[in-house]
Amino acid sequence: MALMPCQECGRSVSDQALSCPHCGFPLKEDPVLDYDERKVRIGFWWSWILLGIGGLLTLGSFAIPELRSFAAGVLVIGLLSFAINLMRDYLIGKAKVRPDNRPRRGR
Numbered sequence: 001m002a003l004m005p006c007q008e009c010g011r012s013v014s015d016q017a018l019s020c021p022h023c024g025f026p027l028k029e030d031p032v033l034d035y036d037e038r039k040v041r042i043g044f045w046w047s048w049i050l051l052g053i054g055g056l057l058t059l060g061s062f063a064i065p066e067l068r069s070f071a072a073g074v075l076v077i078g079l080l081s082f083a084i085n086l087m088r089d090y091l092i093g094k095a096k097v098r099p100d101n102r103p104r105r106g107r
Contacts, residue, residue, distance in 0.1 A: 050078030
């Protein structure tokens with residue numbers, strides 16, 4: 001473990017740190033956030049697939065009335081999945097903000 005200067009405040013920081021403990025400047029990309037971003041993208045695809053299947057079942061329910069409740073359930077699950085993925089994307093975006101919300105100084 002070596003020490004290196006922070007690009008923002010100039011204080012000594014471990015080369016293993018994800019951000020400076022003094023000023024919060026990000027030093028490395030957080031692998032957990034990268035993983036979560038991939039999960040969000042995959043979640044959005046599943047949401048669109050569920051909404052598409054629900055739409056097709058809704059169209060099919062005009063010919064087969066027994067499909068109505070199933071189609072409604074699939075549409076509700078698709079909409080809920082879409083809303084949950086939007087909220088997760090929003091929270092991941094908020095997590096990348098510096099803890100103290102101070103703007104970076106010019107380099």
